[in-house]
Amino acid sequence: MKNINRRKFLGISALVGTGAIVSPQIAVSAKEDTSKKKEKSSITTRILGKTGIEVPILSMGVMRADNPAVVRAAYNSGLTHFDTAHGYQNGKNEEMLGVFFKDKDRSTFTIATKGKANLKSDNFEQEYEELLNTSLRRLQMDYVDIFYTHAVEDMGVLNDPRLIKILKKFKEDGKIKHIGFSTHANKPGQIDEAIATGIYEVCLISYNFKLGILPELNAAIQRGVDAGIGFVAMKTMAGGVEDAQGNKKVDGAACLRWAWQNPNITTAIPGFTSFDLLDNCLEAAHSPELKRSDIEYLAGLQKKELLYCQNCGNCVSQCTKHLPIPTIMRAYMYNYGYKYPSLSKETLGELSVTGNDCSGCRTCTVNCPSGFKVADKIAAITPIVNVPSYFLT
Numbered sequence: 241m242k243n244i245n246r247r248k249f250l251g252i253s254a255l256v257g258t259g260a261i262v263s264p265q266i267a268v269s270a271k272e273d274t275s276k277k278k279e280k281s282s283i284t285t286r287i288l289g290k291t292g293i294e295v296p297i298l299s300m301g302v303m304r305a306d307n308p309a310v311v312r313a314a315y316n317s318g319l320t321h322f323d324t325a326h327g328y329q330n331g332k333n334e335e336m337l338g339v340f341f342k343d344k345d346r347s348t349f350t351i352a353t354k355g356k357a358n359l360k361s362d363n364f365e366q367e368y369e370e371l372l373n374t375s376l377r378r379l380q381m382d383y384v385d386i387f388y389t390h391a392v393e394d395m396g397v398l399n400d401p402r403l404i405k406i407l408k409k410f411k412e413d414g415k416i417k418h419i420g421f422s423t424h425a426n427k428p429g430q431i432d433e434a435i436a437t438g439i440y441e442v443c444l445i446s447y448n449f450k451l452g453i454l455p456e457l458n459a460a461i462q463r464g465v466d467a468g469i470g471f472v473a474m475k476t477m478a479g480g481v482e483d484a485q486g487n488k489k490v491d492g493a494a495c496l497r498w499a500w501q502n503p504n505i506t507t508a509i510p511g512f513t514s515f516d517l518l519d520n521c522l523e524a525a526h527s528p529e530l531k532r533s534d535i536e537y538l539a540g541l542q543k544k545e546l547l548y549c550q551n552c553g554n555c556v557s558q559c560t561k562h563l564p565i566p567t568i569m570r571a572y573m574y575n576y577g578y579k580y581p582s583l584s585k586e587t588l589g590e591l592s593v594t595g596n597d598c599s600g601c602r603t604c605t606v607n608c609p610s611g612f613k614v615a616d617k618i619a620a621i622t623p624i625v626n627v628p629s630y631f632l633t
């Protein structure tokens with residue numbers, strides 16, 4: 241077993257740097273090779289909290305991938321954990337995984353999917369179960385390994401008695417192996433709320449070098465780990481591009497190596513969509529120690545605006561209309577950073593945004609610590625809600 245504690249991890253990292261553990265000869269290329277059989281991963285693994293799942297530190301966020309050959313290359317390169325969601329690509333993402341994994345040995349991979357909990361609905365329980373059943377049908381599976389309540393933003397959701405009851409039922413019925421939640425907002429508070437319920441086993445959390453609340457967040461993650469929760473990192477590349485216009489991609493390998501230095505992060509789920517991006521992630525996974533050049537590169541990025549909104553929430557009280565700016569900024573990142581306009585539209589649609597709410601404001605009163613000109617970004621992204629879905633990818 242290659243699960244490791246912090247001291248051991250740093251020691252192994254140093255050895256990896258000398259080539260003593262992973263030599264260039266056994267580094268795996270991401271190029272598709274359909275003749276390959278599934279081999280034991282040579283990538284460092286960690287254990288996902290009390291789930292007991294042993295998983296390589298690199299997993300695949302399938303979200304934007306629509307080429308099954310990239311999924312196959314990831315699987316053949318030793319990745320074992322694949323992350324999707326009920327809403328990704330209007331269900332086509334789960335369908336693609338269902339076709340790909342149909343003839344694979346179920347013990348060679350784990351699947352996580354996510355579903356948004358509409359607790360405002362009187363029929364919440366029935367609707368949530370139908371959502372999960374639809375996901376299982378698309379995936380052509382009897383169960384998923386992890387089911388996340390998707391994008392929990394408000395406090396009081398994770399400990400809602402109706403949510404807890406239905407999640408327990410899913411598990412008792414054998415439709416899900418482990419209960420999780422994903423969150424971008426109020427992260428330390430959400431973790432503590434999850435710990436208090438005692439039912440959550442996995443937390444999918446945005447985690448990157450740009451986060452302003454790192455000491456507070458790391459302390460909350462430690463409390464979660466002590467309670468048996470496993471942590472999976474998303475948004476490790478802080479939006480994926482180096483400039484606010486989304487023209488230059490970040491060095492994903494440096495971002496991943498930074499995230500893995502926290503031994504409490506079991507695995508990361510970068511959303512690579514091409515062989516080249518997979519190769520970049522694999523290069524990091526086979527050499528996970530943080531390099532001096534990574535530190536210098538990330539320090540340079542710290543000074544740039546990028547597209548990642550910290551979700552600090554400061555802007556909401558400053559805004560005269562109390563707009564849900566953090567989520568609008570996430571929609572902006574999906575479009576300009578991820579080049580995923582349909583997810584951007586979907587995210588704004590959930591907020592019931594119908595157009596540019598800033599248009600009646602003479603001056604913007606928001607002062608964002610990340611330097612975002614929020615009114616400009618809102619004006620740039622909100623027109624997408626009126627673009628017919630069939631024009632968007």
Ligand code: SF4
Pocket residue numbers: 549550551552553554555556565566569607608609610611612614
């Ligand atoms: S103040 Fe800036 S960084 Fe903070 S939530 Fe608002 S837009 Fe995001």
Ligand code: SF4
Pocket residue numbers: 558559560561562563597598601603604605606614615618
């Ligand atoms: S311009 Fe937009 S973001 Fe700024 S205060 Fe007005 S409504 Fe809020």
